[in-house]
Amino acid sequence: MTLDHVMLSRMLTSLTLAFHIIFATIGVGIPVMVSIAEFIGIKKNDSHYILLARRWARGFTITVAVGVVTGTCIGLQLSMLWPSFMKVAGQVIALPLFMETFAFFFEAIFLGIYLYTWDRFKNKWLHWLLTIPIMIGSSASALFITTVNAFMNTPQGFELKNGKAVNIDPIAAMLNPATPSKVLHVITSSYMTSALVLAAITAILILKGKRSEYYKKALRLTVAASLIFSIGTALAGDISAKFLAEVQPEKLAAAEWHFETEKDADLILFGTLDEHNQIKNEIRIPKMLSFLAGSSFDTKVIGLDEFPKDEQPPLWIHYMFDLMVSIGSFAIFITFLFLISWKAERFNEWSKPLLWGVAITGPLSMLAIEFGWIYAEVGRQPWILRGYIKVAQAATTGEGVGLTFIMFAILYLVLAILTCVVLIKMFRRKPAETELEQRFQIKAS
Amino acid sequence: MSLEVLGITVLWLFLYGYLIVASIDFGAGFFAFYGKLSKKDHIMNDLISRYLSPVWEVTNVFFVFFFVGLVGFFPDTAYYYGTALLIPGSIALILLAIRGSFYAFGNYGSKNNIFYLFLYGGTGLLIPAALSTALTISEGGYLKKDHDRVIFLVGKLFSSPYSWSVVLLSIVSVLFISAAFLTYYADRAGDVRAREVLRKFALFWSPPTILASFLVFVSLREHNPEHFRQTLQVWWMFGLSLVFFFIASYFIYKKKNYGIAFISVMLQFFTAFFGYGISHLPYILYPFVTIHESVTNETMGTALVVVFIAGLLLLIPSLYLLMRLFLFDADYVQGKK
Ligand code: HDD
Ligand code: HEM
Ligand code: HEM
Numbered sequence: 001m002t003l004d005h006v007m008l009s010r011m012l013t014s015l016t017l018a019f020h021i022i023f024a025t026i027g028v029g030i031p032v033m034v035s036i037a038e039f040i041g042i043k044k045n046d047s048h049y050i051l052l053a054r055r056w057a058r059g060f061t062i063t064v065a066v067g068v069v070t071g072t073c074i075g076l077q078l079s080m081l082w083p084s085f086m087k088v089a090g091q092v093i094a095l096p097l098f099m100e101t102f103a104f105f106f107e108a109i110f111l112g113i114y115l116y117t118w119d120r121f122k123n124k125w126l127h128w129l130l131t132i133p134i135m136i137g138s139s140a141s142a143l144f145i146t147t148v149n150a151f152m153n154t155p156q157g158f159e160l161k162n163g164k165a166v167n168i169d170p171i172a173a174m175l176n177p178a179t180p181s182k183v184l185h186v187i188t189s190s191y192m193t194s195a196l197v198l199a200a201i202t203a204i205l206i207l208k209g210k211r212s213e214y215y216k217k218a219l220r221l222t223v224a225a226s227l228i229f230s231i232g233t234a235l236a237g238d239i240s241a242k243f244l245a246e247v248q249p250e251k252l253a254a255a256e257w258h259f260e261t262e263k264d265a266d267l268i269l270f271g272t273l274d275e276h277n278q279i280k281n282e283i284r285i286p287k288m289l290s291f292l293a294g295s296s297f298d299t300k301v302i303g304l305d306e307f308p309k310d311e312q313p314p315l316w317i318h319y320m321f322d323l324m325v326s327i328g329s330f331a332i333f334i335t336f337l338f339l340i341s342w343k344a345e346r347f348n349e350w351s352k353p354l355l356w357g358v359a360i361t362g363p364l365s366m367l368a369i370e371f372g373w374i375y376a377e378v379g380r381q382p383w384i385l386r387g388y389i390k391v392a393q394a395a396t397t398g399e400g401v402g403l404t405f406i407m408f409a410i411l412y413l414v415l416a417i418l419t420c421v422v423l424i425k426m427f428r429r430k431p432a433e434t435e436l437e438q439r440f441q442i443k444a445s
Numbered sequence: 446m447s448l449e450v451l452g453i454t455v456l457w458l459f460l461y462g463y464l465i466v467a468s469i470d471f472g473a474g475f476f477a478f479y480g481k482l483s484k485k486d487h488i489m490n491d492l493i494s495r496y497l498s499p500v501w502e503v504t505n506v507f508f509v510f511f512f513v514g515l516v517g518f519f520p521d522t523a524y525y526y527g528t529a530l531l532i533p534g535s536i537a538l539i540l541l542a543i544r545g546s547f548y549a550f551g552n553y554g555s556k557n558n559i560f561y562l563f564l565y566g567g568t569g570l571l572i573p574a575a576l577s578t579a580l581t582i583s584e585g586g587y588l589k590k591d592h593d594r595v596i597f598l599v600g601k602l603f604s605s606p607y608s609w610s611v612v613l614l615s616i617v618s619v620l621f622i623s624a625a626f627l628t629y630y631a632d633r634a635g636d637v638r639a640r641e642v643l644r645k646f647a648l649f650w651s652p653p654t655i656l657a658s659f660l661v662f663v664s665l666r667e668h669n670p671e672h673f674r675q676t677l678q679v680w681w682m683f684g685l686s687l688v689f690f691f692i693a694s695y696f697i698y699k700k701k702n703y704g705i706a707f708i709s710v711m712l713q714f715f716t717a718f719f720g721y722g723i724s725h726l727p728y729i730l731y732p733f734v735t736i737h738e739s740v741t742n743e744t745m746g747t748a749l750v751v752v753f754i755a756g757l758l759l760l761i762p763s764l765y766l767l768m769r770l771f772l773f774d775a776d777y778v779q780g781k782k
Contacts, residue, residue: 065549068505069542075509079516080534083527087520091741094517095748101510102756108502109763113770120770133763170748396528404535411539415546422550 006392008401009081012408014377016074018370019412023067025369028142028187029194030060033225035131040221042124048214051436052221056198057115059423064111066419071104073408081401085384085394088165092158093148095170100144107137139187146186149376150178154247155385181243182376185236189372192229193365196331198222200362203355214432216350220342223358227335234328238292245293248386249302251379254313255321256289261303263290270322273315313379320375327368331361448747449740452518453729455753456511457722463507464718465622465711470504471569472623474544476646478566481559489639492631500771501548503764505541517749521739525730526579529588529597537575544568570616577615581608584669585731607661607668614657618714621650625693625710629703644697651694655687658717669731675724682720689713 034053041049079086110133121127151157157173158165199222206215244252252258257268257277267289271282290299304312334357341348348354384391473493480489516523526534543564551561581602582588589596602608624647631640666673676683693709696702727735740746 062549064502065546068502069545072505072509072545073538073542076512076534076538079512079523079527080531081527083524086516086523086527090516090520090523091745094513094520094741094745095752097513098517098749099752099756101506101513102752102759104509105503105506105756105760106763108506109760109767112500112502113767117770165742168742168744170745396531400532404531407535407539411542415542418546418550 003402005401006395008405009395010391012401012405013074013077013081014374015405015409015412016070016077017373017377019416020067020070020074021369021373022366023063023070024142025190025193025366026060026063026197027067028138028190029192030056030063030198031131031134031138032191033194033198033222034060035128035135036225037221038128038131042128046217047436047439048217049221051214051432051439052218054118055427055432055435059426061115062419062423062426066415068104068108070412070415081396082384082394083396085389088160088163088389089151089385091165092155092168092170092173093151096144096147096151096174100141103137103140103144105137107134107141110134110137142187142190143183146183147174147176147179150182151176152384153182153251153376153380153386154178155388160388177247178243181236181240185233185240185372188229188232188236189369192226192233192331193362193369195222195226195229196335196358196365197362199226199335200359203358203362206350207352207355207359211350212433214436219358223335223338226331226361227339230328230331230335234332237325237328241292242294245299245302250304250307250311251313251317251376252293253302253304253307254315254379255317255375257315257318258289258303260305261300263298263300267292268318270319277315311382313381317375317379320371320378324368324371324375327361327364327371331365331368334358334361448743448750449518449736451750452514452740452746453722453726453736455750456514456518457719459507459511459514461715461718463504463511464714466500466504466507468573468619468622469626470501470623471573472619472621473627474548474569475566475620476623476627476643478562478569480642481562485642489627489631489636489642492634492636492639493627500767501545503767505545508541514749518741518746519729519734519736519739520741521734522729525588525595525733526582528595530579530582533575533578533597533599537572540568540572540575544572570619573615573619574612577611578602578608581605581611583725583728583730584665584672585728586668588730588733590733605664605668607664610657610660610664614654614661617650617653617657621647621654622710622714624650625697625707628697629707632703640703644700647697648694651690651697655690672724672731676720679720679723682716682723686713686717686720689716 034056037049037056038053040046041051041053110130114127114130114134117127117130151173154177155173156176157169157171159167199219202215202219202222206219241252257271257273267285269283269285272280274280290296293299334354338354338358341351341354380386382390382392384394477490477493479485480493547561547564547568551565582597584607587598587602587605587608589598624643628640628643628647631643662673662676665676689709689712693706693713696706696709725731727737729736729739741749
């Protein structure tokens with residue numbers, strides 16, 4: 001590995017995206033949770049839920065700000081680091097990028113209104129209605145940007161002639177084969193992760209001894225939402241896997257260490273590879289891969305042998321895939337357990353191990369987002385535009401990428417630390433109990 | 446109107462929009478910091494924050510919109526600017542990132558933290574300076590093409606009088622636009638003390654704006670005579686700009702019609718900005734990129750225009766709502782809500 005322009009450009013792109021995606025995920029999911037909480041609060045006339053929505057929205061202002069600035073960074077970096085790619089692909093995918101900015105615009109306007117109009121409308125439902133354009137805006141921006149990423153995986157809607165894109169059909173480019181499964185999975189996983197992050201924060205507070213009704217309601221709501229969204233994420237992930245088997249088989253094959261095309265393919269969990277690509281220490285589930293790929297145990301699954309050596313993705317993405325799936329399964333398990341314990345009177349849903357389980361699922365879920373993206377992106381290697389342009393041909397030739405990498409790494413480190421500090425301070429300064437008393441004259445029980 | 450002219454007009458309009466809203470925002474940050482230092486913060490910082498809080502994110506979107514649109518309509522610009530401006534572009538980005546996030550940290554998190562305010566105020570002046578160099582570079586002479594590489598001549602940029610005059614103009618304009626707006630806003634809020642402080646700022650920064658503009662003209666004549674000759678063909682636009690400038694300054698000086706004064710400031714910059722833009726055509730980046738050669742394919746161009754119109758239909762009512770609630774709602778402006 002040499003630190004040439006290409007490598008450094010890849011490192012900087014991954015760094016910015018890995019950082020941005022944290023805030024982007026929260027940005028897509030939190031508005032949904034705020035909306036649900038405010039809805040229940042108004043419907044049941046329960047100040048606890050209203051306060052939840054208020055406090056979540058307040059914290060959201062901080063993460064949105066970081067999401068916006070890091071998003072601006074990646075937006076410009078795409079042009080600065082991959083100029084040749086943007087010059088060609090820009091001809092085809094400018095449309096969704098442009099639409100994305102409209103979605104942001106829409107969201108930004110209504111978010112501004114929402115945050116500063118809590119007590120301004122006589123009819124409370126009017127304020128709740130503002131969450132709808134916010135949710136539409138943020139989910140739509142996820143949708144549009146994901147079509148761009150999908151396009152990189154399964155490009156269509158143009159022809160490449162002498163390095164120039166011709167016969168362009170922007171709509172076909174947006175509606176490429178990868179779009180439906182990707183969009184579905186990205187959006188469900190954002191909702192899931194946001195719900196779980198909120199659940200984890202609540203669980204930690206309860207573990208620290210806060211036991212009032214407010215926290216209990218918060219935890220039940222967030223865990224219930226997490227379960228629904230986790231199941232949705234797993235289903236969408238399954239659709240993604242079936243899609244890969246059909247359209248982008250080399251990515252699935254690399255992730256599953258599936259070297260030869262065959263029927264009755266086994267699913268391989270974890271394990272190691274020796275120097276002859278022999279799989280060791282794995283957990284092997286017979287015929288499961290065939291089932292995952294095509295819903296029947298004898299589906300033929302295309303293996304890596306059908307691709308030239310220099311077009312195979314690196315094999316370590318296997319671990320990324322397995323970790324993502326394991327975290328997804330664990331999240332379903334834990335949230336399900338919590339709900340069972342809550343509904344079945346005999347168990348105690350406030351038991352320490354269970355609360356700890358919920359508490360770690362939040363950060364784990366965010367990790368799953370990272371693993372999932374790394375899998376999806378590295379699994380596209382060596383292509384930047386699959387079948388058309390390789391990564392190595394697309395990087396900038398400009399000087400100073402290394403220096404830029406260091407500058408941005410410092411920036412993100414500072415932003416990460418300050419975001420945490422500011423958020424913690426913000427909520428400590430005004431605990432929910434005080435706010436309940438001041439705002440709603442409710443004594444915390 | 447041909448596609449490329451339509452495209453560049455749309456983008457130029459957005460850049461103008463960003464120029465105005467961002468100037469208000471950048472300048473306000475600086476005034477807030479200055480207010481804190483000179484212990485006048487109790488007079489005006491509340492007012493500033495009441496205006497800025499709901500709208501700062503919208504400001505940023507204007508910028509994103511501009512560069513996404515530019516790359517969409519004229520993909521070649523991505524190639525030239527992207528390759529050449531990695532380092533200066535990254536520095537501007539980092540400043541923007543610091544500014545946006547520290548605004549949020551300072552405003553929602555640790556209220557009145559002087560360090561956050563310092564970063565917020567300081568970056569407010571550095572960013573216009575950094576961004577304006579993109580316009581400077583578009584005059585040509587700062588990029589060199591060597592086979593398929595584009596090289597940015599940093600030394601030349603730093604030793605060029607033209608470049609420094611643009612930087613100067615950008616900073617004083619920011620302060621002038623912002624002060625003119627905030628005077629108007631304070632007036633609406635009926636906050637006489639804040640208005641007086643801000644009005645003094647506006648008057649203070651008004652002569653330097655015009656001086657800096659003249660400097661830019663003079664140095665442009667040296668730097669790019671052809672462009673200078675073209676500006677003379679639309680001299681009337683710059684003349685109008687001067688007239689609007691006098692109207693604005695007059696009203697502010699006479700302590701009346703602050704609303705009209707601010708609109709005149711907007712028109713002052715509108716005419717100058719479009720005069721500059723028209724005379725710069727057909728070049729986007731002299732002499733490498735012209736709007737005719739670099740425009741995107743027709744299908745995409747048409748699609749972008751369609752989306753743009755649809756988007757405006759969505760945005761204009763929403764923006765109207767935002768302004769009604771926060772700008773034109775007297776109770777909110779006066780801090781009663
Ligand atoms: C909370 C996060 C999370 C969780 C629990 C899961 N995923 Fe995932 N996965 C993502 C978050 C994610 C993601 C971040 O959203 C990715 C990255 C790129 C993409 O399109 O979605 C992704 C990609 C991704 C892909 C590649 C899609 C492509 O490149 O086109 C597949 C096949 C799966 N996932 C399958 C699964 C399965 C079978 C799961 C079972 C539980 C699962 N994922 C759980
Ligand atoms: C929708 C959005 C995305 C787009 C358009 C996009 C685009 C790109 C581009 C242009 C590259 C450089 C070329 C390459 O190395 O393949 C890249 C690489 C990469 N991206 Fe993404 N990306 C997106 C989302 C993400 C996210 C959210 C992550 C976060 C974890 C991510 C992680 C990476 C990594 C790790 C690489 C380096 C892969 C390698 O070099 O092996 N990407 N992406
Ligand atoms: C290459 C990939 C990406 C690019 C170029 C990009 C671009 C941007 C830009 C320019 C912004 C700031 C917009 C503003 O000023 O308001 C932003 C913020 C955001 N992005 Fe990304 N983004 C990328 C990846 C993603 C992904 C993969 C998602 C979602 C799954 C996402 C969702 C968001 C969200 C939710 C925000 C926060 C904006 C808000 O709340 O207003 N982005 N992004």
